[in-house]
Structure formats: structure tokens, C-alpha cells
Amino acid sequence: MSSSDIRTLELNMGPQHPSTHGVLRLVLQLNGEIIENTSPRVGYLHRGFEKMAENMSYQQFTPVTDRLSYVASMNNNLAYAIAVEKLLGVEDQIPERAQYIRVMVAELNRIASHLLWVATHALDIGAMTPYFYCFREREMIVDMFEEICGARLLYNYVRIGGVAKDITPRFMDLLKEFVKIFPDRHKEYNTLLTKNRIWLKRTKDVGVISAEDAINWGISGPALRGSGMEWDLRKKRPYAAYSELDFDVPNYPEGDVYARYLVRMDEMLQSIRILEQCIQKIPDGPVMMDDFKKITKPIKPPAGESYGYAENPTGELGFFIVSEGKNKPYRMKIRAPSFVHAYALPFMIKGSLLADVVAVIGSLDLVFGESDR
Amino acid sequence: MFFSDFRKGLMVTLKYLFKKPVTENYPYEKIKMPERARWLHNFKAEKCIMCKMCVNICPPKCITMDIGKNAEGKRKLNGYDMDIDRCIFCGFCVEVCPTKAIIMTDVHEFADSNRNNLHFNMQQLASVGEGKTEVEEEKKAV
Numbered sequence: 301m302s303s304s305d306i307r308t309l310e311l312n313m314g315p316q317h318p319s320t321h322g323v324l325r326l327v328l329q330l331n332g333e334i335i336e337n338t339s340p341r342v343g344y345l346h347r348g349f350e351k352m353a354e355n356m357s358y359q360q361f362t363p364v365t366d367r368l369s370y371v372a373s374m375n376n377n378l379a380y381a382i383a384v385e386k387l388l389g390v391e392d393q394i395p396e397r398a399q400y401i402r403v404m405v406a407e408l409n410r411i412a413s414h415l416l417w418v419a420t421h422a423l424d425i426g427a428m429t430p431y432f433y434c435f436r437e438r439e440m441i442v443d444m445f446e447e448i449c450g451a452r453l454l455y456n457y458v459r460i461g462g463v464a465k466d467i468t469p470r471f472m473d474l475l476k477e478f479v480k481i482f483p484d485r486h487k488e489y490n491t492l493l494t495k496n497r498i499w500l501k502r503t504k505d506v507g508v509i510s511a512e513d514a515i516n517w518g519i520s521g522p523a524l525r526g527s528g529m530e531w532d533l534r535k536k537r538p539y540a541a542y543s544e545l546d547f548d549v550p551n552y553p554e555g556d557v558y559a560r561y562l563v564r565m566d567e568m569l570q571s572i573r574i575l576e577q578c579i580q581k582i583p584d585g586p587v588m589m590d591d592f593k594k595i596t597k598p599i600k601p602p603a604g605e606s607y608g609y610a611e612n613p614t615g616e617l618g619f620f621i622v623s624e625g626k627n628k629p630y631r632m633k634i635r636a637p638s639f640v641h642a643y644a645l646p647f648m649i650k651g652s653l654l655a656d657v658v659a660v661i662g663s664l665d666l667v668f669g670e671s672d673r
Numbered sequence: 674m675f676f677s678d679f680r681k682g683l684m685v686t687l688k689y690l691f692k693k694p695v696t697e698n699y700p701y702e703k704i705k706m707p708e709r710a711r712w713l714h715n716f717k718a719e720k721c722i723m724c725k726m727c728v729n730i731c732p733p734k735c736i737t738m739d740i741g742k743n744a745e746g747k748r749k750l751n752g753y754d755m756d757i758d759r760c761i762f763c764g765f766c767v768e769v770c771p772t773k774a775i776i777m778t779d780v781h782e783f784a785d786s787n788r789n790n791l792h793f794n795m796q797q798l799a800s801v802g803e804g805k806t807e808v809e810e811e812k813k814a815v
Contacts, residue, residue, distance in 0.1 A: 360732045363763035429686060436695050450709035450777070456763045464768075465709070488685050495678045596726050596769050 308336050311654075315344045319424040319658040322668035324642060326657070333654050338646035342639065345672040353632035358384050358460060358599040361632075366454035368617070368636065368670040371416050374409040374445075375612045376670075377458035378402055382539055383608025383619035384460045387601040390589065397585045398462035399541040404475070404578045405445070405457060406540070406610070407571040411482070412441040413613035413665075414564045421561070421662035422493060425502045430492050437485050440478050447471045460599065461592030472579070479575050486569060494565070503558040507648045507660035510555055517644035520637055521615030522567065523664055526560035528553035533611040545577050557663040564665075598627040614638055614665050638664075638671035706779035711764045713757065713780040716798035718750055720774035727766035727775060735759040736766060755798060757783070758791040778802035 314325040323344035329337040349368065353361050365380040366373040385391045419434035442452045448471050449457040449464060457464050493499050509519070514527040524531055532549040534542040550566035552559035592599075603625040609618040615637025622631040641664040649660050697704060706712070728736045739752035767777050780802050785791055793801075 356732060360730065360765070363732055363761055363765070429682070433685075439695075446710070447707045448709070450707065450711035450764065451762065454761070454763075456765075491685050492682045496682060497678055594769075595765060596730055 307331070313657070315341075320661060321420060321666055323672075324661065324666060324668060326645075328654070328657070330654060335649050335652055335654065335657065338649060338657075340642050340645055342642055342668065343672050345668045347673065349673040350632055350634060353629055355628065357627050358601075358629070359595045362459055363454065363456040366456055368634065368673070369413075369612060369614060369638070369667040370453060370669045371667060372409050372413045372613050373453065373455045374405040374458055375413075375610055376617060377455065378406050378540065379608055379610035379612070379617045380619050381458050381460050381608075382610060383606055383621050384599070384601070386606040386608050387604065387621055387623055388460075388599065389602075390461070390591075393589060395462055395586045395589065396541070396583050397466075398587045400578050400582045401463050401467055401587060402458055402540045403542060403545065404467075404575060404582075405448075405455075405463075407574050407578075408441050408444060408475075410613045411568050411571050412438050414568050415441075417564060417613070417662075417665050418489060418493075418561075421659075421665075422499075424658050424662045425499070427493060427496070427499060430489055433485070433488055433492070437478075437482065440474070444471055444474045444478070447474065459588070459592065459595075462586070462588035464588075466587045475575065476579060479572055479579065482572055483569065486565070490565065494562075500558065502656075502659055503561060503663075504556060505554075506557045506652065506656045507663060508554070508556045509644070509648050511553075513647065514555070514644075517647060518640045519615070519644055520640070521612065521665075522563045523560055523615065523641060525549065525551040525563045526663075527555040533609060533616055537609070539610060541578075542574075544581070545574050547574050557659050560663045600625060600627050609635075612637060614667060614670070615641065617670070634670070634673055636670040636673060638666045638668065639673075642666055642671055706781070710779040710781075711762050711767075711777050713778055713783055713801050714755060714760075714766070714775055714793075714798055715778050715801040716753055716755075716775050716795065718753065718774075718795055718799065720772045721750055721753070722772055722774075723748055723750055724771065726769040726771070730765045730769050732763060732765065733759045733761055750795075753795040753798065755793045756791070757793055758788055 309330040311328045311330050313328055314320040315323040325341040325344065327339045327341065328335055349364060352364060362377060362380060365376040368376045382391065385394065415434040415438045419431040422430045445455055446452050448467050449455045509527055511527040511529050514524050514529065528551055530549050530551045535549050547570045550563050550570065552562050601623045603623055605620065605622045607618055607620045609616055617637060618635035620633040620635065621629050624630040645660065645664065649657050723740050725738055728738050735756040737754045741749050741751040743749040764777060766775050778801055
């Protein structure tokens with residue numbers, strides 16, 4: 301065999317590679333150190349959620365949605381609850397207090413998810429220190445969730461028609477303390493990473509995607525805002541109590557890994573802003589619609605279809621439900637942002653170095669619980 | 674200034690070098706669980722009215738209820754088994770129970786190397802959470 305016959309090297313990355321955050325398998329075609337082509341293989345964590353939904357009552361499926369993106373269970377619950385409420389046509393009858401609690405837990409979970417993201421993404425690239433600092437604050441949020449719903453990771457808290465239980469005074473105390481100290485802690489992460497020269501070299505001009513390409517690939521969430529698009533479902537298609545709250549949508553036009561990092565860092569501070577307003581504005585009253593207080597009572601939506609969505613930390617999570625008028629959905633399609641992002645990955649890493657693959661995978665915040673469903 | 678970015682970063686780590694650690698000394702010091710903690714179930718057979726609500730709502734279908742008849746021909750609860758191996762700790766069984774026969778305790782240390790030991794029957798479920806309080810009382814006595 302002459303040397304001209306050797307064209308590319310096929311390299312298998314994952315599914316047990318530590319920096320793929322779960323079970324992503326990439327088949328890379330390498331020319332030296334340059335990526336010529338990539339084909340992502342997903343499905344190693346397939347649990348058949350869409351089929352499970354067809355065999356469960358609407359209420360029973362709520363704890364299953366926790367397991368989609370297991371770092372943002374509250375947001376998953378919220379998206380599902382909105383989808384079913386739309387199907388039933390009761391989305392304007394949700395108690396005001398429940399809507400505010402939903403926003404609070406969703407924003408807290410967004411901060412927790414972004415903290416986990418910064419921690420693991422930095423760890424992938426080689427910065428080990430932020431990991432410990434980020435987990436310290438994440439622990440505070442997890443403690444808050446444990447206080448209101450009793451679980452630390454899979455909450456099953458946001459339900460169809462409201463939230464499961466009212467928040468406790470201790471939760472409010474913990475939240476006020478968290479809101480007070482978090483901006484200072486945020487500055488520490490900035491000091492550790494944002495201006496660090498190694499961090500800049502590893503993330504700037506890596507995995508660039510233009511706004512037009514990002515839209516064409518269906519990218520949503522912080523990855524889209526990192527390409528300069530000011531698109532946030534909380535702002536553009538408000539759900540829960542977001543229309544009454546004031547916040548900005550951070551976006552950076554560069555479209556590289558560093559821009560996506562900055563978007564997520566800024567989003568955490570915006571979430572703190574939302575939480576501060578929620579503490580001020582939260583009204584008293586019931587937290588659950590009377591019709592849905594008993595979870596054994598079967599929900600029979602009229603025949604039809606609905607699409608419920610929420611701005612998850614990863615991107616747009618959507619539930620498309622088709623009902624035949626029975627107590628179980630006829631079909632449920634879950635639009636998972638990680639799945640869409642995983643298939644935009646080959647486009648983003650084409651022509652880049654092998655070492656940058658890890659940075660780009662990290663920047664997209666892929667969670668395989670929701671990607672493989 | 675040379676390496677000002679690194680020095681600023683190292684100042685953060687230096688600041689925390691002399692502070693108390695934030696970690697918990699867990700296996701040696703037990704954590705206090707919040708009131709709503711969702712852990713291992715406690716089941717009281719005398720309170721159960723055999724409505725089977727928990728069996729029907731359970732998403733992974735891990736509860737089995739055996740209802741027989743006693744000498745007078747009335748319904749009688751013969752067995753109530755939970756496959757904790759399959760349980761997802763969603764808390765639905767506790768929420769639906771009309772008589773609070775099943776509750777969730779804060780017993781969270783039940784890991785086992787044998788999967789069969791995670792099948793809890795009625796007697797085992799009835800004693801969940803009781804042994805723990807005894808241990809705590811012993812500690813207080815010492």
C-alpha cells in the first residue's frame with residue numbers, strides 16, 4: 301500500500317468518552333488533526349419515552365418528564381404542563397401564585413443547569429477550579445428544591461394545573477439569601493475564566509456558526525443567542541408569568557464557543573433579576589386549580605392537538621400532543637433541543653482540530669436523557 | 674502586568690484556602706432531611722382501606738396488593754409488596770392515599786448488593802423508619 305492510498309483515519313469517540321457528557325458517539329474522519337467529516341450516533345440512552353406516554357395517563361407522565369434533561373427537571377415539567385393545559389384550554393385559569401412559583405423554580409433550575417454546564421465545560425477544556433465553586437452554589441439551589449418538593453434531582457413538582465405544593469417560608473429565606481450572595485459568586489467565576497488567556501485561546505473562534513446557519517439547523521436557546529439572534533421564548537412567546545417580568549436577552553454576534561459561554565454567564569444574572577422581581581411580586585392564593593388537585597381523577601382532553609414549549613437551559617423543549625379524547629395521549633412528540641444540537645455538531649466542527657471537538661460538544665450543553673428520549 | 678489574569682484567578686482560590694470547607698462530613702455525620710423528603714415508604718396495614726389507588730397511579734407499577742377474604746367473608750389485605758428496585762420515588766402513592774396509610778420517611782440508606790433484598794413486603798414496610806429513631810434515641814442516651 302502506497303502512502304497515497306491513506307486518505308483519512310476513522311476515529312471512534314465515545315460512547316464512554318468522559319467529555320461527551322453521557323453517551324454521545326462520534327465517528328470522526330480525520331485528516332491528520334483536521335476533522336473532515338463527523339457522524340454523530342445517538343440512542344445509547346433510549347428509553348422509549350414517546351411510546352411510554354401513549355400507555356400512561358397524563359398525570360402519570362409528569363415524573364417521566366423529569367428524566368428527559370435530568371439537570372433541568374423543573375423546566376421539563378413546566379413545558380409538559382403547559383402542553384397539557386393548552387390541550388385542555390385552561391392555560392389562563394392557572395392561579396397567579398402558581399405561575400410565579402413556576403417562574404421561580406424554572407429560573408433557579410436554569411441557574412443550576414448553567415452552573416453545572418460551566419463547571420463541566422471548563423473541566424473538559426482543562427480548568428478544574430471552577431468546578432468546585434460552581435457546585436457549591438448549585439448545592440444551595442438543590443437544597444432549596446429539596447425543601448419544597450423533597451427530591452434533589454427529579455422533582456415532579458410543576459404539575460398540570462399548577463404546582464404540587466406551596467412553597468415554605470424556609471424556601472423564601474434560602475432564596476433571598478441566594479439572590480443576595482450569587483452576584484458576588486458570579487464575579488468569582490468571571491475572574492477564574494472570562495479573561496483567562498488559556499480559556500480565551502481554547503474557546504475563541506472555535507465552532508463558529510452564523511445566525512443564518514444556526515436557524516437553518518434548528519438551533520435554539522443559548523447556542524442561538526451566541527450567534528447574535530435575540531430569540532428567547534420567554535420574551536417572544538411568554539408563558540407562565542414571564543410577560544409581567546422585566547429582563548434582558550443577552551446575545552453575542554460572534555457565534556463561537558466563547559460567545560455561547562458569555563451568553564450563559566449573562567443569563568444567570570438575568571435569572572437573578574427575575575428572581576428578585578418574583579420575590580417582590582409573588583401574590584398569595586392557591587397554587588393548584590381545583591380540577592387537578594386529585595391526581596387520580598382522569599384527564600380527558602377533547603380530541604385535538606397542542607404544542608407546549610418552554611425555554612429550557614439547553615434550548616426550546618416542546619411537547620406536541622395529539623389527543624383522541626381518551627385519558628391517554630394518542631401520540632406525543634418531544635422536541636428535544638439536545639437532539640437538534642447533536643446533529644448540527646458535524647457542521648460546526650468541520651475543518652477544526654480534534655482537540656476543539658471537546659470544546660464544541662461542551663458549548664452545546666448536550667444532555668442525552670432528552671436527546672435519546 | 675505579566676500574567677495578571679492568572680494572578681487574579683489564583684487570588685480567588687487563595688481567599689478560600691483558609692476558609693472552612695463547604696463539604697459535609699456525610700457518612701460520619703448524618704444529614705438532616707427536610708420535612709417533605711421523599712424516601713423509603715412506611716406502610717400501615719391497619720389504616721389501609723384497599724382502594725387500590727396507589728397501585729393504579731404508580732407510574733412504574735411497582736406496588737402489588739393481594740386482597741383476600743377473611744372467615745366472615747369480608748375483604749382482607751393479605752399482602753402489600755413494593756419493588757423498591759423499580760420505584761422512582763415520585764410520591765404519587767402518598768399523595769393519592771385517602772387514609773395516609775402509606776407515607777414517605779427520610780430513610781435513604783437502603784442500598785443493597787442483592788436486588789432481591791429490595792422487594793419489601795408488608796411487614797418490612799411497616800417497620801421502615803422505626804429502627805432509625807431507636808438508634809437516634811440510643812445516641813442521645815449515650
